[in-house]
Amino acid sequence: MSAQRRTFRIMRGGGPAGSPAALQTYSLELNEHATVLDALEWIRVEQAPDLMYRHSCHHGSCGTCGMMINGKPKLACLTKVDNLASNDIKLEPLVGMEPLGDLVVSPVALMSAYPDNSGYIRESEVNNDAPRPQALSQFERFENCIECGLCMAACPVDEEFQGPAVLAALNRELAKTPERRAEILHAAGRPDGVYRCARALECSRVCPTAVYPAKHIMELRKELEKESSAK
Amino acid sequence: MKKHHVVVIGGGGTGAAIAYDLVKRGFNATVLERGELTSGTTGRHHGQLHCGARYAVADREIARECMEETNTLRKIASESLESNYGLFVALNNDDEEFAPTFIDACLESGIPAEKVPRKQALRMEPKLSEKIGTVVQVPDGTIDAWRLPLQFFAGAQEGGAVIRPFCPVTGVDIEGGRAVAVRIRNLIQQQDERIEADLIVNATGAWASQITKFAGIDIPITPAPGTMLAVRKRLCNMVISRLHPSGDGDIIVPQRGLSIIGTTQYKTDDPDDIKVPRADVDFLYRCADEMVPNFSKQPFHAAWIAARPLAGKSDSIEDGRGLSRDFVCVNHAQHDAVHGLISVIGGKATVLRAMAEKAVDAVCHELGVQEPCTTTETPLPSHRRYYRQGVK
Ligand SMILES: Cc1cc2nc3c(=O)[nH]c(=O)nc-3n(C[C@H](O)[C@H](O)[C@H](O)COP(=O)(O)OP(=O)(O)OC[C@H]3O[C@@H](n4cnc5c(N)ncnc54)[C@H](O)[C@@H]3O)c2cc1C
Ligand code: SF4
Ligand code: FES
Numbered sequence: 249m250s251a252q253r254r255t256f257r258i259m260r261g262g263g264p265a266g267s268p269a270a271l272q273t274y275s276l277e278l279n280e281h282a283t284v285l286d287a288l289e290w291i292r293v294e295q296a297p298d299l300m301y302r303h304s305c306h307h308g309s310c311g312t313c314g315m316m317i318n319g320k321p322k323l324a325c326l327t328k329v330d331n332l333a334s335n336d337i338k339l340e341p342l343v344g345m346e347p348l349g350d351l352v353v354s355p356v357a358l359m360s361a362y363p364d365n366s367g368y369i370r371e372s373e374v375n376n377d378a379p380r381p382q383a384l385s386q387f388e389r390f391e392n393c394i395e396c397g398l399c400m401a402a403c404p405v406d407e408e409f410q411g412p413a414v415l416a417a418l419n420r421e422l423a424k425t426p427e428r429r430a431e432i433l434h435a436a437g438r439p440d441g442v443y444r445c446a447r448a449l450e451c452s453r454v455c456p457t458a459v460y461p462a463k464h465i466m467e468l469r470k471e472l473e474k475e476s477s478a479k
Numbered sequence: 480m481k482k483h484h485v486v487v488i489g490g491g492g493t494g495a496a497i498a499y500d501l502v503k504r505g506f507n508a509t510v511l512e513r514g515e516l517t518s519g520t521t522g523r524h525h526g527q528l529h530c531g532a533r534y535a536v537a538d539r540e541i542a543r544e545c546m547e548e549t550n551t552l553r554k555i556a557s558e559s560l561e562s563n564y565g566l567f568v569a570l571n572n573d574d575e576e577f578a579p580t581f582i583d584a585c586l587e588s589g590i591p592a593e594k595v596p597r598k599q600a601l602r603m604e605p606k607l608s609e610k611i612g613t614v615v616q617v618p619d620g621t622i623d624a625w626r627l628p629l630q631f632f633a634g635a636q637e638g639g640a641v642i643r644p645f646c647p648v649t650g651v652d653i654e655g656g657r658a659v660a661v662r663i664r665n666l667i668q669q670q671d672e673r674i675e676a677d678l679i680v681n682a683t684g685a686w687a688s689q690i691t692k693f694a695g696i697d698i699p700i701t702p703a704p705g706t707m708l709a710v711r712k713r714l715c716n717m718v719i720s721r722l723h724p725s726g727d728g729d730i731i732v733p734q735r736g737l738s739i740i741g742t743t744q745y746k747t748d749d750p751d752d753i754k755v756p757r758a759d760v761d762f763l764y765r766c767a768d769e770m771v772p773n774f775s776k777q778p779f780h781a782a783w784i785a786a787r788p789l790a791g792k793s794d795s796i797e798d799g800r801g802l803s804r805d806f807v808c809v810n811h812a813q814h815d816a817v818h819g820l821i822s823v824i825g826g827k828a829t830v831l832r833a834m835a836e837k838a839v840d841a842v843c844h845e846l847g848v849q850e851p852c853t854t855t856e857t858p859l860p861s862h863r864r865y866y867r868q869g870v871k
């Protein structure tokens with residue numbers, strides 16, 4: 249197996265403890281399968297025991313490991329080091345969330361912005377007209393959005409904006425609970441809502457789970473137009 | 480009466496459920512986790528909600544407990560579960576011979592196992608191999624490995640627990656044969672702290688012996704990592720398991736848009752020094768293809784590894800509910816003459832609530848508190864609630 253030496257420049261400090269944020273260099277040997285998260289784990293174990301970063305699932309489901317990898321918002325666990333264009337890899341905390349030191353950010357603002365009481369379960373998209381166990385009214389699954397905030401980091405809109413993840417969740421909630429229509433469309437139509445979207449489509453490009461937030465924003469706009477033309 | 484303060488070391492699923500149970504029984508609780516919450520084994524597990532069928536032949540009692548906990552979690556944490564049942568499929572003669580034993584064991588454990596005619600199974604899950612014979616349906620499901628514990632953390636926090644990620648425990652203070660405080664490094668504030676406790680619960684799983692060492696206690700634990708492999712396509716809705724005695728690479732768990740095959744098992748010395756053996760990836764693809772032939776043709780998504788804690792043989796480890804059931808709760812007062820320290824090791828993510836109930840029973844016993852467990856009834860707050868309450 250071919251191991252290659254890689255150099256990582258990792259933003260350390262920068263949290264509430266007051267130590268200034270600064271890039272620190274680490275290098276280590278990695279095989280061709282290693283992800284950025286694998287590299288961080290081994291740097292922590294072998295070189296920097298107090299290095300902080302968020303991670304849990306290691307397979308793109310929890311949404312905690314978002315960070316700026318060579319300036320782009322990505323999930324560390326799904327980014328293979330070999331697939332990065334440069335051999336010198338820069339890691340910084342995800343933009344758009346409050347930094348808590350090293351690569352850690354606080355998801356409080358994003359988590360609080362999701363629509364109230366929105367469920368996390370939806371109908372499965374595969375094979376739902378098949379026979380199923382008697383007790384089940386449908387085959388179900390988790391929502392696609394893993395709440396990673398990459399789309400929020402990638403969005404170029406720099407005014408007050410609820411942002412792609414939140415608006416996508418609003419549209420999903422509209423599909424699942426049509427009885428909440430008035431409330432949801434009100435939220436979507438606010439000044440910081442869908443009309444702030446400049447259609448840059450960056451959100452859909454960076455989303456690791458194919459939520460396509462831009463599509464949801466367009467759908468909400470259409471629904472709002474329907475409402476106003478009905479008046 | 481003074482409220483006892485219990486410090487829980489380890490912010491995995493076990494620590495989450497213990498903290499929740501503690502506050503429900505009137506304790507003050509602090510959880511200390513060295514990294515992000517669930518960054519140990521919990522976040523990385525295979526994600527199967529075990530109804531117990533997999534364990535029924537070997538151990539009816541653990542199977543029964545899994546079934547009960549599956550039902551309880553569906554009641555209190557349904558948003559963190561894909562509750563789609565599972566199919567056990569026979570692929571050869573050995574499997575066929577095993578089938579009646581399997582079904583009997585499930586029924587004896589209270590698991591509503593039901594044979595499904597082959598043709599019907601292929602309509603339920605059209606991606607299954609044409610080679611399947613006997614098919615048995617059981618109430619398995621999928622867990623969101625991060626969001627289920629987060630719901631417990633949210634409930635714990637609502638009840639006043641303080642949850643502190645990025646605070647590794649670096650020492651345990653013993654005074655007069657009693658563990659009285661823990662030392663931590665607060666990585667966020669970059670300072671060392673000492674936290675006093677009336678009782679300390681060590682819920683650090685594969686890392687548990689590192690904590691007991693701080694108290695001068697040796698508990699032999701062997702980290703036993705296993706690999707999982709995900710492809711980027713939801714090939715089924717139900718959990719697909721091989722109808723044979725539990726082995727490697729015999730479960731496919733669907734989750735969101737993914738299908739995940741697992742797992743393997745080997746032994747290592749250090750739970751932090753684990754890397755996916757490449758041979759596991761080929762092996763897992765082969766195993767998956769036997770049950771779902773096109774599995775390996777789907778785009779690769781991720782391969783990762785997580786370490787189980789295997790309790791080593793030792794006189795000082797009490798077999799709390801039978802070692803075969805791989806959950807031990809050790810009161811070090813009884814075994815090592817150190818009061819105020821209880822270790823909880825092993826188990827399954829599925830039974831996190833039940834493990835917590837037993838651990839907190841032991842806490843109550845040790846502190847002379849009489850409060851019944853009340854964690855089976857009330858639905859937990861949503862996972863987002865943990866952050867919406869304003870923690871960082
Ligand atoms: C490969 C594999 C697949 C599995 N699949 C399933 C499945 O499909 N379904 C199922 O129900 N179960 C499954 N399990 C079992 C399940 O993952 C575990 O039972 C469960 O996650 C254990 O949780 P825990 O909280 O006890 O341990 P952990 O999640 O490991 O929590 C211990 C925590 O302690 C922390 N810690 C360590 N040292 C310190 C310190 N000094 N200070 C502070 N904190 C510290 C660690 O960072 C860690 O977060 C699987 C396990 C493995 C290994
Ligand atoms: S929409 Fe996609 S990019 Fe945005 S938070 Fe959800 S999963 Fe992440
Ligand atoms: S660690 Fe869960 S998304 Fe990367």
